Structures are given as structure tokens and as C-alpha cells.
Amino acid sequence: MRRAFSKSFFTPGPLAFVGWSSKKLAYCESIRSTLESQGFTLFSVNNSPTSGFGPEVSRDLASMPADLVQAFILPGGDPALEAVEDLARRGFRRVLIRSRKLSESAVAKARELGLDAVTGCPLMVYGRGMHRFHGLLAGLR
Numbered sequence: 001m002r003r004a005f006s007k008s009f010f011t012p013g014p015l016a017f018v019g020w021s022s023k024k025l026a027y028c029e030s031i032r033s034t035l036e037s038q039g040f041t042l043f044s045v046n047n048s049p050t051s052g053f054g055p056e057v058s059r060d061l062a063s064m065p066a067d068l069v070q071a072f073i074l075p076g077g078d079p080a081l082e083a084v085e086d087l088a089r090r091g092f093r094r095v096l097i098r099s100r101k102l103s104e105s106a107v108a109k110a111r112e113l114g115l116d117a118v119t120g121c122p123l124m125v126y127g128r129g130m131h132r133f134h135g136l137l138a139g140l141r
Helices: 025-037 077-089 104-112 121-126 129-137
Strands: 012-020 043-044 070-073 094-097 116-119
Touching: 012 025, 012 077, 025 043, 025 121, 043 077, 070 077, 077 094, 077 104, 104 116
Parallel strands: 012 043, 012 070, 070 094, 094 116
Antiparallel strands: none
16 A cells, blocks of 8 residues: 655654755755754755755765664655665665656655655645645645
8 A cells, every 4th residue: 555645654853865955955945944843853965075065964874873764855766766775775664755757666666675655745744835735735634
């Protein structure tokens, strides 16, 4: 049975944010502040050597705390697929992948590897205003 993304998908606490983007900084910051207001502690990852990120950003999951078991993946396509494989190797259990259209293969791979995987935008469930309204229209609770 496929699980829908809802507030009960993640447990407040540590959460890896894979694909923190300097190109989408306002969006990333919005996700960070929203999730932190809901009791999450975000650990951001971007494997690009580019500097200039706002928060502390790690280059890989290996430098993250060992007790992380849940993650949000921002990029779709091949980067999402690679991230899913790395998360599974590291013992993660739940993963939210932002882009449904670009990440069907990553979701399928995650489930094949035993991860509880769904697609969606965290702002549609945890956010407010238009993001939350969009989530309600999409049937997210």
C-alpha cells in the first residue's frame, strides 16, 4: 500500500535536507524555517563545492550524525536516485522526494531498497498561507 505524505510521515527531530540549493535559496530557507518551527533539526547536504550557503551545509551524508533516519530530497531525476541509494546504505528509513514527475524512478528504487518513500513539498503539509492551501487542495493533511 502506498503511503501519502502527511504530518505523520516524519517524526519531529533530526532530518537530512539533501540538495540544499544556493540557486533556490529562498525556497530552501522557507523549508528550513517552517520545519524548524515544527520541531525538526535540519542537517543540510549539497555535494557541490560551491560556497556561499546560508546555513551550515555538509558536502555528503558521511559527515552527518549517525542517528539520522529521515530525509527530504530536493532535486529530482538522477540526483534523487543517487541520494536514495546513499540514504539506504546509511540506514535511513523514511524519505520525502519533492518532485513526483521527476522522481518516479527514485521513489520506486527507495521502496525497492526498503525505504518508506513518498513525494511532496514539505511546505504543503507543514507550511502556511498559499503553500498550505495548495496542500489542502491536493488532499494533504
